[in-house]
Amino acid sequence: MIQATRSAGREATGTAGTEQNSTTDAALLVGREAVRLSKRWRRQALPLVGISASHAVGAAASAMSGPAALLPVAAGWATAGGAYGYARQRASRWNRLYAGIAAFGAAAGQAAVAVDGPTGIAASLLWGVGAVASVPWWVRHTEPEPDVTAELASPAAKQSALPAVPNAADARVERWEKHLGASGKALPGSKLTRVSELPFGWRGVVELNIGEHWHSLLKVQQTILSVYDLPDGRVFVEAIPGASVRTAQITVLTSDPLQEVVRWEGPQLDPSDGSFPLMTTADGERLDFRFWWPGGGATHGLVSGVQGSGKTKVLDLILAEAAASDRVYPLIVDGGEGASLPHWRKRVKLFAETPKDARKLLRYVLRLMDRRRKALKRQGGGSLEPSPKMPLILIVIDEAHKLLMNDEDTGADNSDVRRMCEKLAQEGRKYGIGLVLATQVPSAKQLGGSTVLRDQLKGGTVVGLRVNERTSGNMITSGAPMPEGLHELPAVFPDGRPTRGLGYMLTARMIRARSLLIEHPEQQEFTETLLDRDCAAEAEPTLVGDVDESLATTETEPMAEDTANIQRKIEDAIGAGTNADPLSLMQETGLSLAQVRRALAALEGGGDAC
Numbered sequence: 034m035i036q037a038t039r040s041a042g043r044e045a046t047g048t049a050g051t052e053q054n055s056t057t058d059a060a061l062l063v064g065r066e067a068v069r070l071s072k073r074w075r076r077q078a079l080p081l082v083g084i085s086a087s088h089a090v091g092a093a094a095s096a097m098s099g100p101a102a103l104l105p106v107a108a109g110w111a112t113a114g115g116a117y118g119y120a121r122q123r124a125s126r127w128n129r130l131y132a133g134i135a136a137f138g139a140a141a142g143q144a145a146v147a148v149d150g151p152t153g154i155a156a157s158l159l160w161g162v163g164a165v166a167s168v169p170w171w172v173r174h175t176e177p178e179p180d181v182t183a184e185l186a187s188p189a190a191k192q193s194a195l196p197a198v199p200n201a202a203d204a205r206v207e208r209w210e211k212h213l214g215a216s217g218k219a220l221p222g223s224k225l226t227r228v229s230e231l232p233f234g235w236r237g238v239v240e241l242n243i244g245e246h247w248h249s250l251l252k253v254q255q256t257i258l259s260v261y262d263l264p265d266g267r268v269f270v271e272a273i274p275g276a277s278v279r280t281a282q283i284t285v286l287t288s289d290p291l292q293e294v295v296r297w298e299g300p301q302l303d304p305s306d307g308s309f310p311l312m313t314t315a316d317g318e319r320l321d322f323r324f325w326w327p328g329g330g331a332t333h334g335l336v337s338g339v340q341g342s343g344k345t346k347v348l349d350l351i352l353a354e355a356a357a358s359d360r361v362y363p364l365i366v367d368g369g370e371g372a373s374l375p376h377w378r379k380r381v382k383l384f385a386e387t388p389k390d391a392r393k394l395l396r397y398v399l400r401l402m403d404r405r406r407k408a409l410k411r412q413g414g415g416s417l418e419p420s421p422k423m424p425l426i427l428i429v430i431d432e433a434h435k436l437l438m439n440d441e442d443t444g445a446d447n448s449d450v451r452r453m454c455e456k457l458a459q460e461g462r463k464y465g466i467g468l469v470l471a472t473q474v475p476s477a478k479q480l481g482g483s484t485v486l487r488d489q490l491k492g493g494t495v496v497g498l499r500v501n502e503r504t505s506g507n508m509i510t511s512g513a514p515m516p517e518g519l520h521e522l523p524a525v526f527p528d529g530r531p532t533r534g535l536g537y538m539l540t541a542r543m544i545r546a547r548s549l550l551i552e553h554p555e556q557q558e559f560t561e562t563l564l565d566r567d568c569a570a571e572a573e574p575t576l577v578g579d580v581d582e583s584l585a586t587t588e589t590e591p592m593a594e595d596t597a598n599i600q601r602k603i604e605d606a607i608g609a610g611t612n613a614d615p616l617s618l619m620q621e622t623g624l625s626l627a628q629v630r631r632a633l634a635a636l637e638g639g640g641d642a643c
């Protein structure tokens with residue numbers, strides 16, 4: 034009986050408890066829902082909160098009497114002022130104005146309700162005007178906050194507060210995986226990652242399988258072109274400095290920016306580091322030519338390419354930068370007998386256009402180097418920094434192969450020129466003497482077989498433009514295989530325009546580049562540069578040029594044709610309508626410029642000057 038009574042009591046207690054629990058649960062649920070909704074719609078509710086608060090402040094003040102009634106209104110005004118100040122710091126001009134109107138309206142409403150009472154006309158006006166003034170706010174905040182309640186409740190959300198980004202597969206990555214990285218394909222197990230857009234294509238990082246080296250990517254460049262359906266020369270593979278050999282950077286060009294000529298826009302030599310832009314790469318980077326390293330002395334240069342590849346224009350640009358600077362003193366040896374760089378003849382201090390004059394010029398610079406030894410001693414060693422008082426002496430030798438290689442046809446031995454160039458290349462650096470050579474092929478053979486010259490030039494700026502045949506001992510390589518041989522560079526772009534200026538520069542970046550085009554080198558400004566005092570004391574050689582040289586000596590240029598023969602050829606060419614200027618006649622007859630000039634002088638003088 035007692036037990037039955039106890040159990041009935043427990044049941045009654047349990048039922049009451051259950052009812053109480055379910056009421057609490059329902060209250061909690063409603064509370065949570067209210068919080069959720071208020072969070073979601075908090076922006077939209079803000080004007081209503083403001084109006085209600087203003088009404089409440091006014092009502093509180095009207096219920097009080099005496100000076101105490103001012104307290105709620107003062108507090109309300111302070112809050113409105115604070116809210117305006119907060120908005121003012123963060124909002125734009127119009128939003129600040131809107132916040133100002135709202136704050137003033139709230140303050141005025143509070144005061145009006147305080148005077149008129151909580152149910153008077155002032156209260157109705159507060160709500161009516163407040164609602165109208167809130168319309169722009171509501172229009173602007175029509176969208177509620179995203180409802181992330183469910184996401185926040187999930188365990189994943191607890192690990193990371195950030196919403197998950199869908200892993201959208203990149204079509205280029207998919208293509209790589211399917212046609213290159215899949216088993217049985219060219220690079221099984223390889224992955225394309227970190228794809229980013231470029232103005233003319235895209236770039237990515239390729240990760241290869243363990244045991245693979247990035248060089249293997251170079252061997253499958255054609256396959257990559259085929260996978261992405263592109264013409265030749267649009268894929269470039271490069272090592273990533275400091276990264277694993279299993280990774281490489283791949284640049285894929287969907288269009289070729291190098292087809293467009295990029296013009297030189299005036300001197301840009303940076304006197305603080307001795308460099309200026311010479312080429313632009315396929316992905317838009319500028320590659321610099323360097324005259325000197327700060328604190329490291331002069332650097333040398335080599336420019337190579339077949340006729341018509343744009344080699345002379347590169348020399349023109351180098352000379353234009355040198356001529357415009359008050360820190361560079363350019364001297365020219367034109368191995369093309371004055372035909373390659375004629376527009377510089379009258380602009381530089383010394384212009385040698387015969388082998389004999391070239392020797393004189395080189396001997397003179399060797400003497401200048403001796404004189405600078407004293408300056409270097411005075412300085413206490415190191416290297417001479419080019420400055421307006423101690424300019425870099427720059428020797429530019431075009432068609433250098435003609436002066437450096439022995440001439441098998443004539444038996445001319447040019448070993449003395451080689452030795453002088455070697456000495457200048459090896460020792461000139463610290464005395465502020467730079468050497469820039471132009472040859473048709475970037476090989477030691479064209480440097481007269483001089484490995485000394487090859488090594489010294491490779492330490493400077495090396496530019497390789499198009500060549501005709503595969504080169505053994507190509508200098509445009511830093512050990513890593515080239516993306517393509519210089520002989521593989523096309524002579525014309527797919528649109529039929531010539532590829533002049535197209536090539537590579539020996540840098541960490543093995544990517545096609547094109548030289549900037551200087552259109553009128555002869556019109557560029559020339560800054561008068563004076564040699565330093567030690568060098569200025571050295572007597573300048575007298576360069577006799579081509580005409581006088583024949584009177585002085587014929588030791589380095591044996592005449593292949595007899596005088597009468599040469600004159601007859603010239604007369605025949607003029608008779609056949611060729612212009613009577615030396616360049617046209619040289620091209621027409623195949624004679625050297627010196628021979629043509631001598632013959633013309635003889636014909637004009639009516640005698641035999643040859």
Ligand SMILES: Nc1ncnc2c1ncn2[C@@H]1O[C@H](COP(=O)(O)OP(=O)(O)OP(=O)(O)O)[C@@H](O)[C@H]1O
Pocket residue numbers: 294295338339340341342343344345346347373533534535547548549550
């Ligand atoms: N970077 C370039 N962009 C566009 N056109 C160029 C560029 N470089 C050269 N050219 C054009 O190619 C022509 C030939 O150039 P350049 O005389 O420099 O060739 P080269 O290799 O020195 O040939 P050559 O040995 O016959 O003188 C120039 O007149 C110029 O119009």
